[in-house]
Amino acid sequence: MKRRNTHSTAEIFEVLKSSGNALSHDMIQENIGSDIDRATIYRVLNRFCEDGKVHKVIGDDGKQYFAICHNCSGKKQVHSHNHIHFRCLHCGKVECLERDLAVPLPEGYVAKVHNLVISGFCNNCS
Amino acid sequence: MKRRNTHSTAEIFEVLKSSGNALSHDMIQENIGSDIDRATIYRVLNRFCEDGKVHKVIGDDGKQYFAICHNCSGKKQVHSHNHIHFRCLHCGKVECLERDLAVPLPEGYVAKVHNLVISGFCNNCS
DNA sequence: TTTATAATGCGACCTTGTTGCGATAATATT
DNA sequence: AATATTATCGCAACAAGGTCGCATTATAAA
Numbered sequence: 344m345k346r347r348n349t350h351s352t353a354e355i356f357e358v359l360k361s362s363g364n365a366l367s368h369d370m371i372q373e374n375i376g377s378d379i380d381r382a383t384i385y386r387v388l389n390r391f392c393e394d395g396k397v398h399k400v401i402g403d404d405g406k407q408y409f410a411i412c413h414n415c416s417g418k419k420q421v422h423s424h425n426h427i428h429f430r431c432l433h434c435g436k437v438e439c440l441e442r443d444l445a446v447p448l449p450e451g452y453v454a455k456v457h458n459l460v461i462s463g464f465c466n467n468c469s
Numbered sequence: 470m471k472r473r474n475t476h477s478t479a480e481i482f483e484v485l486k487s488s489g490n491a492l493s494h495d496m497i498q499e500n501i502g503s504d505i506d507r508a509t510i511y512r513v514l515n516r517f518c519e520d521g522k523v524h525k526v527i528g529d530d531g532k533q534y535f536a537i538c539h540n541c542s543g544k545k546q547v548h549s550h551n552h553i554h555f556r557c558l559h560c561g562k563v564e565c566l567e568r569d570l571a572v573p574l575p576e577g578y579v580a581k582v583h584n585l586v587i588s589g590f591c592n593n594c595s
Numbered sequence: 596t597t598t599a600t601a602a603t604g605c606g607a608c609c610t611t612g613t614t615g616c617g618a619t620a621a622t623a624t625t
Numbered sequence: 626a627a628t629a630t631t632a633t634c635g636c637a638a639c640a641a642g643g644t645c646g647c648a649t650t651a652t653a654a655a
Binding site: 470471472473475476477478505506507508509512513516531 | 600601602603604605606611612
Binding site: 401402403404407429432440448451452453454456457458459461462463464465466467469 | 528530532533553555558566570572574575577578579580581582583586587588589590591592595
């Protein structure tokens, strides 16, 4: 399963990169010049996740957001991105707060995935 | 909009209470004796949330979980339950970890909703 | 007991995300 | 450069989770 460089792949990655935030599928589709199928976008994003180029968060709106975070690059297959995400209820922006959070769990508990989202109003919208 | 005591209301609250955990719609439907419509269950749960009897978390599976937590009772209209939730990837249990978490946000950011979920394996399943 | 109106059940609907499959195109091979 | 291989794409269909409109039922007050 060797990956191929395709038009879609490059363009989606570019959108994520230049945005700097976590984007949902529809945000990506808006910010993209060409017309890429919804299924393709999801497949590309999931491939990025598998390759550790991107990580995924589920917002409190139930949607998937994908981001290239600084911690991602270099660390392959780290599914546990234990930093907080902030989603603005006004402008919709979802960003990674670069602050790792050590959460102490009770005895016998093993953490695999961190999904930490705080919503509210960002500095531009408050 | 005065609330009424109905069969569904009582039964759903009882299920939540005796479970002690956060339950999704389908978990509630399973644990309930009588047959209550899906839409009704959601409506009851959302009413509970409005009344501050229950709080809602979105899991990293994208599903809504509802729980009566100890912090809830008494504090009406507290939408910001800033404690962590743990979802077991094996048994599916979702529980409130009774440990409030103070998350420092950057300047100008205002938190409204905390949706903090860690998944992994609980003490019974690890 | 009658009345006003919350709450219910049913069905239809929406959104988000996934999957199967034939067509297309990126890479490897000759 | 031409061909073969197969990853990726686009389309359509599907599935799950959740919401909404509306006629009906049932709670609680008069």
